Amino acid sequence: MENYRDVIFDSSFGRYLVNSLIVGIVATLITLLLGCMAAYGLARFSFAGRKTIAYTTLMLRTVPLAVIAVPVFMIWSDWRLTNSLLGLILLYVAVNLPFTIWLLYGFVLQVPVELEEAAAIDGCRPWKIFLRIVLPLIRPGLAAAAIFTFRIAWNEFILALVLTDRSTRTLPVAASLFVTDIGVEWGKLMALASLIALPPLIFTFLAARQVISGLTAGAVKG
Amino acid sequence: MIAGVELINVTKRFGENTIVDSISLSAAAGEFIVLVGASGCGKSTILRMIAGLESVTKGQIMIKGRDVTQVRPDERDIAMVFQNYALYPHMSVAENMSFALTLTRTPKDEIKRRVGEAARILGIEQLLERKPKALSGGQRQRVAMGRAIVREPSVFLFDEPLSNLDAKLRAQMRVELALLHKRLGKTTVYVTHDQVEAMTLADRIVILDRGAIQQIGSPAEVFNRPRNVFVAGFIGSPVMNMLKGYIVEEDNVELPDTGARIKLPVPVRGATGKPVVLGIRPQGLILNEGPDAVLHMQVKVAEYLGTETVLNGTLANSDEAVTSSLNGEHGGLAGKQIGLSIDPAHVHVFDAGTGLNLIH
Ligand SMILES: Nc1ncnc2c1ncn2[C@@H]1O[C@H](COP(=O)(O)OP(=O)(O)OP(=O)(O)O)[C@@H](O)[C@H]1O
Ligand SMILES: [Mg+2]
Numbered sequence: 001m002e003n004y005r006d007v008i009f010d011s012s013f014g015r016y017l018v019n020s021l022i023v024g025i026v027a028t029l030i031t032l033l034l035g036c037m038a039a040y041g042l043a044r045f046s047f048a049g050r051k052t053i054a055y056t057t058l059m060l061r062t063v064p065l066a067v068i069a070v071p072v073f074m075i076w077s078d079w080r081l082t083n084s085l086l087g088l089i090l091l092y093v094a095v096n097l098p099f100t101i102w103l104l105y106g107f108v109l110q111v112p113v114e115l116e117e118a119a120a121i122d123g124c125r126p127w128k129i130f131l132r133i134v135l136p137l138i139r140p141g142l143a144a145a146a147i148f149t150f151r152i153a154w155n156e157f158i159l160a161l162v163l164t165d166r167s168t169r170t171l172p173v174a175a176s177l178f179v180t181d182i183g184v185e186w187g188k189l190m191a192l193a194s195l196i197a198l199p200p201l202i203f204t205f206l207a208a209r210q211v212i213s214g215l216t217a218g219a220v221k222g
Numbered sequence: 223m224i225a226g227v228e229l230i231n232v233t234k235r236f237g238e239n240t241i242v243d244s245i246s247l248s249a250a251a252g253e254f255i256v257l258v259g260a261s262g263c264g265k266s267t268i269l270r271m272i273a274g275l276e277s278v279t280k281g282q283i284m285i286k287g288r289d290v291t292q293v294r295p296d297e298r299d300i301a302m303v304f305q306n307y308a309l310y311p312h313m314s315v316a317e318n319m320s321f322a323l324t325l326t327r328t329p330k331d332e333i334k335r336r337v338g339e340a341a342r343i344l345g346i347e348q349l350l351e352r353k354p355k356a357l358s359g360g361q362r363q364r365v366a367m368g369r370a371i372v373r374e375p376s377v378f379l380f381d382e383p384l385s386n387l388d389a390k391l392r393a394q395m396r397v398e399l400a401l402l403h404k405r406l407g408k409t410t411v412y413v414t415h416d417q418v419e420a421m422t423l424a425d426r427i428v429i430l431d432r433g434a435i436q437q438i439g440s441p442a443e444v445f446n447r448p449r450n451v452f453v454a455g456f457i458g459s460p461v462m463n464m465l466k467g468y469i470v471e472e473d474n475v476e477l478p479d480t481g482a483r484i485k486l487p488v489p490v491r492g493a494t495g496k497p498v499v500l501g502i503r504p505q506g507l508i509l510n511e512g513p514d515a516v517l518h519m520q521v522k523v524a525e526y527l528g529t530e531t532v533l534n535g536t537l538a539n540s541d542e543a544v545t546s547s548l549n550g551e552h553g554g555l556a557g558k559q560i561g562l563s564i565d566p567a568h569v570h571v572f573d574a575g576t577g578l579n580l581i582h
Pocket of ligand 1: 268
């Protein structure tokens with residue numbers, strides 16, 4: 001208990017928590033926004049190289065993060081994005097976007113084209129079709145993608161360690177500071193670790209309620 | 223008078239393939255037009271061009287005298303019912319029906335009135351709060367029609383709206399559709415490959431083959447005076463018998479295999495010796511066990527359907543397939559050889575080369 005108190009009332013815990021929340025939430029929102037638009041484009045409009053893009057996005061996701069840590073640090077330094085939350089957010093968006101696109105692509109394909117045509121006849125312009133018909137129907141996909149993205153952004157360590165400083169540190173990096181030259185502060189480390197695990201759990205629980213399969217059931221003759 | 227829908231030399235190509243080939247067609251205001259044809263002949267493509275869901279490669283589409291060829295779907299004053307209904311799954315029945323009206327900011331009480339009225343006409347008032355997934359196929363069908371009615375369009379477009387229903391429900395919805403059309407009196411273009419739907423619903427039937435119109439006419443016209451072999455084979459059930467032969471003495475057709483001579487209802491002037499296809503509806507082949515039978519048939523299968531029996535087999539001493547439809551129960555004829563005489567009212571003669579009907 002004492003360890004929890006020490007961790008929570010440590011002057012910088014609050015800041016790290018806010019950092020982590022900002023990074024996790026903003027990265028998730030941007031990823032979803034870009035992901036659903038890209039997935040829709042891939043699924044509905046034919047253009048040269050569409051198949052290639054669809055597959056390479058998935059391949060990209062198999063690259064381990066540690067591999068890109070060094071090059072990313074160099075580029076981010078050039079762009080003066082190191083030690084800022086924005087740099088971390090951009091990175092997490094880039095890392096999560098391929099999987100999100102691929103996931104949502106599958107969900108968009110499940111939406112019968114006739115629904116969009118019916119909406120066009122009913123008076124929806126393309127943007128409205130996307131907002132009023134497609135988005136509500138791929139909500140389970142959005143929720144699933146949000147869970148993945150948020151958890152990666154929240155838990156990721158190596159890139160966060162490389163790209164943050166004292167003021168922009170996220171919680172996993174902060175936890176690692178309890179591993180010091182003169183020994184590991186196991187009590188505090190464990191306390192912080194369990195605190196870190198909590199938000200993703202809550203978030204997953206909330207988002208998972210949106211993942212109700214069969215949302216398109218009833219659109220067409222089943 | 224201004225036509226409800228008019229197609230002027232409409233052509234559609236997908237890449238190199240010409241799917242619809244310079245079609246011209248005019249539906250009078252209030253007319254019920256049915257497009258029929260085999261799968262892939264371009265029916266849906268034509269309907270989708272009228273709806274504005276598919277661009278027109280060449281030609282013009284007019285709705286109520288207005289050129290809508292380049293107009294967006296929602297501004298064409300049409301409503302469409304899709305084969306799979308295409309109901310919005312995340313909206314209730316009432317929301318589905320009122321979606322178009324809310325988009326045009328129709329006043330709330332006006333929406334309510336129109337949805338209520340359409341629901342009453344279709345008998346779905348108690349379903350208004352449900353989601354589509356909680357509806358049966360027939361109910362979804364009704365909601366899809368309701369969504370079209372609520373918009374009060376000038377033209378209704380239907381793409382095989384009944385093909386997903388079981389036979390009994392289909393027959394029932396067919397009658398309801400006919401009543402609905404009578405009641406609303408709106409120009410309707412209806413696509414089906416079911417000729418019973420075509421015959422029962424249409425003011426005029428448009429028969430299509432490979433993107434071209436084969437004939438336009440009332441159900442009685444296309445049945446009694448098919449313009450060519452394709453129409454004759456497509457309309458009528460069971461399918462018309464087609465026998466190869468040639469004309470002798472202007473008013474007879476001789477069948478080379480059997481040597482039988484069939485008298486034509488009207489002579490074909492100056493056509494002696496011409497190779498033809500003799501078309502006889504199965505209803506025109508009548509059981510005749512006497513010595514004056516014109517044709518002899520080896521019956522293979524006898525299908526008893528309640529009011530009639532359909533005999534399938536071949537001409538005796540030939541392998542040309544023939545079908546006869548006899549009134550009453552004749553299941554015992556299976557496997558037997560029988561004599562047939564011919565009702566001239568059911569006889570057609572087609573040019574073996576061009577396929578055109580030579581006598582009607
Ligand atoms: N977007 C498209 N690109 C290429 N070819 C197409 C496209 N849409 C339709 N076709 C082709 O056009 C032809 C006519 O299609 P259409 O859907 O109009 O047929 P249909 O008469 O409605 O058939 P069915 O009775 O099976 O519904 C088909 O050969 C089809 O393959
Ligand atoms: Mg079709």
